[in-house]
Amino acid sequence: MIHKYELNGYYILLDINSGSVFEIDKATYELLDYYPDKTKACENLKGKYDLADLDEAWIEIENLKNQGILFSEDIALEEDLMRDHDIKAMCLHVSHDCNMRCGYCFASEGSFEGEKVLMDIETGKEAIDFLIKNSGKRKHLEIDFFGGEPLMNFEVVKSLVEYARERELETEKVFRFTMTTNGLLLNEDIIEYLDENMANVVLSIDGRKETNDNMRKTINNEGTYKYIIDKIKRMSEKRGSKDHYIRGTFTKNNLDFSKDVLDLANQGFPSISVEPVVATPDNDYALTGEDILDLEKEYENLAVEYLNYNKQGDKFNFFHFNIDLHGGPCAYKRVSGCGAGTDYVAVTPTGEIYPCHQFVGKEDFILGDLEKGILNQNLRKDFEKVNLTDKKACRDCWAKYYCGGGCFANAYNFNNDISVPYDIGCKLEKKRIECAIMIQVAKQNR
Amino acid sequence: MKHIKVINLGELNKVEGKGCGECQTSCQSACKTSCTVGNQKCENTEQ
Ligand code: SF4
Ligand code: SF4
Numbered sequence: 001m002i003h004k005y006e007l008n009g010y011y012i013l014l015d016i017n018s019g020s021v022f023e024i025d026k027a028t029y030e031l032l033d034y035y036p037d038k039t040k041a042c043e044n045l046k047g048k049y050d051l052a053d054l055d056e057a058w059i060e061i062e063n064l065k066n067q068g069i070l071f072s073e074d075i076a077l078e079e080d081l082m083r084d085h086d087i088k089a090m091c092l093h094v095s096h097d098c099n100m101r102c103g104y105c106f107a108s109e110g111s112f113e114g115e116k117v118l119m120d121i122e123t124g125k126e127a128i129d130f131l132i133k134n135s136g137k138r139k140h141l142e143i144d145f146f147g148g149e150p151l152m153n154f155e156v157v158k159s160l161v162e163y164a165r166e167r168e169l170e171t172e173k174v175f176r177f178t179m180t181t182n183g184l185l186l187n188e189d190i191i192e193y194l195d196e197n198m199a200n201v202v203l204s205i206d207g208r209k210e211t212n213d214n215m216r217k218t219i220n221n222e223g224t225y226k227y228i229i230d231k232i233k234r235m236s237e238k239r240g241s242k243d244h245y246i247r248g249t250f251t252k253n254n255l256d257f258s259k260d261v262l263d264l265a266n267q268g269f270p271s272i273s274v275e276p277v278v279a280t281p282d283n284d285y286a287l288t289g290e291d292i293l294d295l296e297k298e299y300e301n302l303a304v305e306y307l308n309y310n311k312q313g314d315k316f317n318f319f320h321f322n323i324d325l326h327g328g329p330c331a332y333k334r335v336s337g338c339g340a341g342t343d344y345v346a347v348t349p350t351g352e353i354y355p356c357h358q359f360v361g362k363e364d365f366i367l368g369d370l371e372k373g374i375l376n377q378n379l380r381k382d383f384e385k386v387n388l389t390d391k392k393a394c395r396d397c398w399a400k401y402y403c404g405g406g407c408f409a410n411a412y413n414f415n416n417d418i419s420v421p422y423d424i425g426c427k428l429e430k431k432r433i434e435c436a437i438m439i440q441v442a443k444q445n446r
Numbered sequence: 447m448k449h450i451k452v453i454n455l456g457e458l459n460k461v462e463g464k465g466c467g468e469c470q471t472s473c474q475s476a477c478k479t480s481c482t483v484g485n486q487k488c489e490n491t492e493q
Contacts, residue, residue, distance in 0.1 A: 019456025028449045057449040064450065075459045089471035140468050140489065176470075323484050325454035330490070332465035334458070334483045344471045356473060401458060402484030433484065441453050 002071060003398035004032055007438040008304055010445075014437065015064075016398050018072040021325055022064075023441050028057040035061065075331045077389075085342040085384055086136030091357040092127055093348050094119045094156055095148035100182050100224060103215040104249060104277045104285060111148070112348070112361035118153045119349035124160040126370040127347045132171055134373075142199075144178040146346075146357055151185040161197050178202060180247070182216075184224065186231040195238045203232045206248040207260020207274060214253055215285070229267075236269055245319060248274040251285035255294045258302035265309060265316040273319030276428055278358070278410055287424055296431045303435035307442050323402070323436040334388070337404035341367065341383025355383055358409030383408065386419040393421050402433045466490045 001016040004024070011029040013022040024032075027049045034041030042054055064070035097116040098105070111117075128143070135141055143164065145157050157179070164175045176199040183203050194201050205228060206212040213223025236244060246269045250257035257274055264272045276295070279286035287295070306318060338344065341355030348360055351370040359365040368375035388394045388405045397403070406429065410422035468489040 013450070015456065017459050019454070019458035021453040021456070023451040023453055025449045053449075060447045060450045063447075069455060072459060075461060077461060078465070086467070088467065089473075091473075138467055140470075142471060320482060324487065325456070327488055329469050329483055329486045329488050330464035331458050331461050332467075333469050333486065333488075337483060338473050339471045340473070343467070344473065402482065404483030429482065432482070436484070444453055 001396075001398060002032070004029060005434050007300065007434055008307075008442065010438055010441050012434075012437060012441055013070075014398065015070050015072050016401060017075055018069050019325070019328075019401065020069045020072070021437060021441070022070075023445075025057070027053055028061065031057055031061070075335075077331060077335060085336075085339075086138050087131060087134040087343060087345055088138045088140065089142040089144070089339070089344040090127060090131050091144045091146045091344070091346040092119070092124065092160070093146050093148065093346060093357070093360065094124065094150045094160075095153040096349050097152055098148040098182070099152060099184050099219065100149065101217045101219055101221070103217070104251060104279055104283070106278060106358060114348075114361060116148075117349045119156055121156055121159050123349065123351050123370065124156055125163050126351065128160060128164050128167060130347075130353075130370050130373070132167060132173055135173065139172070140174050140176060142176045142178065144180060146180050149182055149184070150179060151181050151190065154185070154190060158193065176200075180204070182224070183228040183232045183235070186235055188234075191231075191235050191238050194235070195242070200243040200245070201235060201239060202245045202247045202273075203235060204247050205229065205232055205264070206250070207254070207257065208263045211250075211254045211257075211260050212248075215249070215251065233267070233269075241270075244271060246272045248272070249277050250274055251277040251279070252287055252291060253285055255291055256298060258298050258305060261302055261318060262305060262309075265314070269316065271317045271319070275320075276425070278407075278413065280413060289424065292424060292427050295428060299428070299431045299435050303439055307439060310443075311446075320432040321436045321439055323433075323440060325437070325440055331401065334401040334404055336387050338407065340408050341380055355379070356409065358407070359412075382418065391419050391421065393426070397426070399426075399430045399433050402436075403429050464490070 003014045005012055011024045011026055013024045030045055031041050038058055045054055095118050096111050131141055150157060168175055177197060178200040179194055179198050180202040206216060209225045212225045216224045218224055246264050248260060254260060261272055261274050276287055281288055306321060344356055346354045346357045346360050353367045353369055354360045354365055367379055374380055388400050391405055394400050394405050406421040406425055408418040410425050411420055412418050414422045470486055
C-alpha cells in the first residue's frame with residue numbers, strides 16, 4: 001500500500017508496510033496515479049512532461065519496488081505476540097473531585113457521574129499490587145496520577161510513590177510516574193516534589209487567555225487563566241529539559257487553535273499538546289463534520305509556522321508533530337494501538353477497574369475490581385481483539401501504522417462500537433500525520 | 447535518483463526480535479484522548 005500527498009510545496013510518497021518515506025517530483029506524483037499501466041500513464045502525461053523524464057521516473061519507481069521498499073509486502077506478525085498482553089500501565093484516579101469546572105470535562109466535575117470521592121491509601125496500594133501482579137515479564141510499569149484533580153489528594157500520591165518505590169526493590173520492576181494536573185494547587189513544595197518524582201508532568205491550560213477562560217472555570221465560574229499561568233510557568237521552568245507537556249483542548253469556539261499553540265510557544269513552553277475536544281454533537285462546542293476543512297487547514301498552518309519557529313531557533317515541540325521515522329515503535333506496538341483494556345487500565349477511587357480513563361463511569365465497561373481482579377474476561381477479549389488487523393476501516397487505511405487504530409472511547413461515544421473508528425478523529429489524525437512527515441521532509445531539505 | 451529522493455528507508459516489516467512490550471502506553475504520554483503510536487519511542491535498545 002502507498003499514500004501520496006502534496007503539502008507546503010512538497011510531494012511526498014509513503015510506503016505503508018515498510019514505513020519508507022520519499023520526496024518525489026510532480027511528474028512521479030502524477031505517474032503513480034496510473035501505476036502499473038505505463039502506456040496509459042505516458043499517453044495521458046506526454047503533453048505535460050518530457051517522455052524521457054517520465055521514462056526515467058518510471059524506472060526509479062520500478063527499482064524501488066524491486067528492492068522491496070515501495071509497494072512492499074504486508075507485515076507478517078506472530079499471533080501469540082499480538083495476544084501477549086500483560087498490564088503495564090495504570091491510570092490511577094486518586095481523586096474523583098475537582099477544583100475547577102471546565103465546560104468540556106468528560107469527568108463531570110471530576111466525579112465521573114458518581115460520587116465525589118478521594119482514593120484512600122489502602123486502595124492505592126492494592127492498585128499498585130494489582131499492577132505488579134498482572135504485569136508478567138514486563139519490567140517498566142507506568143502509573144498516571146489522574147482525576148478529577150489529583151493534587152486534591154496529594155498526600156496519598158506521595159505515600160503511593162513511596163510504596164511503589166519499596167516494591168520496586170523486591171520485584172525488580174521499574175515504575176514511571178506521570179501527574180496530570182490543572183495547576184491550581186501547585187506551590188513551591190509540590191513543584192519540587194513533582195519535579196523529583198515524576199517522569200512526566202502534564203499541565204492543563206488551553207492557550208490564549210480568552211480561549212482558556214471560555215472553557216476552564218473556577219467553581220465560581222471565573223476564568224482560571226490568571227490563577228494558573230504563573231504556577232504552570234514555574235513548574236515548566238523547574239522541569240527544564242525533563243519531560244513535561246502543556247496540554248490544551250480546542251473546541252468549535254477556537255477553530256483557529258494554531259494561535260493557541262503559538263501563544264503557548266511564545267510564552268516559552270517547550271512541549272505542547274493541544275487536542276480536539278471529545279464531545280457529542282448535542283454540545284454547542286463539539287466539533288462537527290463541517291469544521292473538518294477548517295481544522296485541516298489549521299494543522300497545515302501550524303506545521304508551516306512550526307518550521308518557521310524551528311528555523312529561527314525558537315524550537316518547540318508539538319506532541320502530534322513528533323515522529324521518529326527511523327526509530328519509533330515496532331509493528332507489534334503499532335498494531336495493538338493505545339492498549340486500553342489490555343496493556344492499560346484505569347482504577348477508580350473505590351477500586352473498580354476500567355479499560356481506560358475515558359470509560360470510567362460507564363458501568364457496562366467495568367472490567368473488575370481490585371479485590372477480585374479482572375472478572376469480565378469477555379470484555380477484556382473484546383478490547384484485545386479490536387487491534388488494527390481486525391478493524392475493517394483501519395485495515396485499508398494508509399495511516400494505520402502511524403495511528404494505531406484510534407481511540408476506542410471515541411469510537412464508542414460516537415458509533416456505539418469500539419471497533420468502528422470515529423470519523424472526524426480519523427480525518428484529523430491523518431492530517432496530523434501528513435504534517436508531521438512533511439516537517440521531516442522539510443528539515444532534510446535544509 | 448533524479449525524481450525520487452529517499453527520506454527514510456523503512457524496516458517496519460522486519461519484525462524479528464520485536465514485540466517486547468516495554469514501550470510506553472500511548473495515552474500516558476500527553477494527550478489522553480487521541481493517542482497516536484507513530485510518535486512514541488521504542489524502548490528495546492538491544493534491537
Ligand atoms: S485513521 Fe482511523 S481508519 Fe485509519 S488507522 Fe486510524 S483509526 Fe483506523
Ligand atoms: S481508548 Fe482512547 S483515551 Fe483510552 S487509552 Fe485508548 S486512545 Fe487513550
